[in-house]
Amino acid sequence: MGDELVPQQLVFADDHLRMTWANGQGQTIELLRYPNGSSLDDMEFRISVANINQAGPFSQFPGLERKLLLLDPSEIVLDIDGESKALSQFGQLAFDGESATELTSLTTPARDLNVMCRKGMWSCTITLFHLDDHLGDALEPSDVTVWIFAGGNALDAAGRTLESLDMSISREIPQWSGTGEAILIDLCRT
Secondary structure (H helix, E strand, O other), X not given: OOOOOOOOEEEOHHHOEEEEOOOOOOEEEEEEXXXXXOOOOOOOEEEEEEEEOOOEEOOOOOOEEEEEEEOOOOEEEEEEOOEEEEEEOOOEEEXXXXXXXXXXXXOOOEEEEEEEEEOOOEEEEEEEEEHHHOOOOOOOOOOEXXXXXXXXXXXXXXXXXXXXXXXXXXXXXXXXXXXXXXXEEEEEEO
């Protein structure tokens, strides 16, 4: 078990790949894609953060399951195949990547964390932790474990100030201290 599929590593927020949406209405920050170098059509999973600034359609991703977590203090409303779903900060929503999905409203610009997994190959769980509550006291077995600093005022084990979207890929619980939130993403082969 473990992180043989994706090497253990620290990835700093400034090192993430940034790309503009095809419709030009936003930007995606890619945190991790597996396998490395795969395309959006043949990837097995992807973790990214989208900057959402205005209402509009979401891209469709046939063959993928999506989980979305709103990172910032905002509220958004999505129309997913004709059904309205509201989401506030740190709320999660799972939906089919093939679904016709549109952001119909948002209270303020925000970022959303997206985890997309190839159907029948991968599944994921997303857990929010507050740094002062001790990160991941009971880790579940998984094939790839990703820790993301979501925000606050905290330091890593080397005494560096953590920036939002600093990331640790490791089964080891990061030695982050201070206040704020961290997100644990466990990815498992199905």
